Amino acid sequence: MELRVLNYFLAVVREKNITNAANFLHITQPALSKQLKQLEDELGVILFQRGNREIELTDEGRFLANRAKEILDLVEKTTLNISSEEVVTGSVAIGGGETEAMQVVAKAIKKMKRKHPDIKIQLYSGNGDYISEMLDNGLLDFGLVIDPVEKQRYNYFKLNEVNQWGLLVREDNPLAKKQSLAVDDLRDIPLLIADQTLVDNRIAEWAGVSLQNFQVVGTYNLLYNASLMVKEGLASALCIDGIINTSASTLVFIPLEPDLISNLNIIWKKDFLPSKAASVFLDNLKSIIVSS
Incomplete structure (x- = not known):
């Protein structure tokens, strides 16, 4: 599988049309179609469903598109990082x-x-x-x-630096008046938690019980969007301090007690x-x- 052909493939993915991709690549449409067919034959899979106006990726095509981007990014990064002794680039x-x-x-x-x-x-x-x-x-x-x-x-x-765990709540939530929160304060409220198994285990260890004993209504991988759910009153979010600026918002961060600290x-x-x-x-x- 040649890097040049992966670039051709990604151009078709981006343009969703073989003719447009060929124009972008400055090659003929038959030549591009031949390269794509050879790629499919080499891999033994169908990468595209060819329609009248646009092509659609098969499952195998979507997988290759993701991996091809990673491969080409890695090649570019490797090339950039081969630099001279005098000037450090990359x-x-x-x-x-x-x-x-x-x-x-x-x-x-x-x-x-x-x-x-x-x-x-x-x-x-x-x-x-x-x-x-x-x-x-x-x-x-x-x-x-x-x-x-x-x-x-x-x-x-x-x-x-260390990070302190706590609960992000709306300022009109009764819990917002507390200086800290114990395990029992979290039992009967809808919660959003981080989408990481090891983090779940750490919180469960702090609580002394499985998270299945709490009303976990959803997960997040980055906190900002979860904070919007909190603003709407849908749930409160277990999170670390300092990510969301609560100084000029309707949200309040309350630390857990005993402290739950992460390095x-x-x-x-x-x-x-x-x-x-x-x-x-x-x-x-x-x-x-x-x-x-």
């Missing part, structure tokens, strides 16, 4: 969940860019499961993740051979953490 791909600790990463990037302005940064947002998958697939250099995470699978170091970690693959750009970033991040 890119650093960093993923992380929603947390104020991303400010530490921002400081490290700012310090790095002063000396190496040609290094590009690629930022991705997602929960711990998403970040781990991206790391495992080689699409990220580093991940900023909140405990709990399976750190034995990765190289990592712990940041100085933050930078993780990277154990077999990861860092590019020059990634090494420079990691050195700057460590210096920021040591000096803070």
Whole structure:
């Protein structure tokens, strides 16, 4: 499977029309159709359902489209990171969940860019499961993740910052008047929780009972959209502090009692051979953490 043909395939996916894709690629329509047919023959699957006006992807076509984008992104990233000794260029791909600790990463990037302005940064947002998958697939250099995470699978170091768990509620909720919330306060209210198995286990450990004993009405992977559900009074959200700015809103964050604290970690693959750009970033991040 040639990279050139994957680019052709993605052009057809984007244009939804072989003729338009051929015009975009500056090749003839018969030549493009032949390349696509050879790709299907090589893989032994049908990638497109060809209609009169637009093509539609089969299930196999949708799978290949997702993987082809990842493959080409990885090739581009690898090419960018082969740089000269004199000037460090390339890119650093960093993923992380929603947390104020991303400010530490921002400081490290700012310090790095002063000396190496040609290094590009690629930022991705997602929960711990998403970040781990991206790391495992080689699409990220580093991940900023909140405990709990399976750190034995990765190289990592712990940041100085910690996150406190609590409940995000509307200001007219009776619980909003409390200074902290115990397990019994959560039993009879609809809850939104993070869509991560390890996080669920951590909260269940704090509560001393399975989350099946609570009214969990939904899950979220990033908090902003969940906060809109809270604003509408549909549920309250178990989350960490500082992600949603409640100072000028109708929402209130209430910490859990006893405290439920999560550490933050930078993780990277154990077999990861860092590019020059990634090494420079990691050195700057460590210096920021040591000096803070």
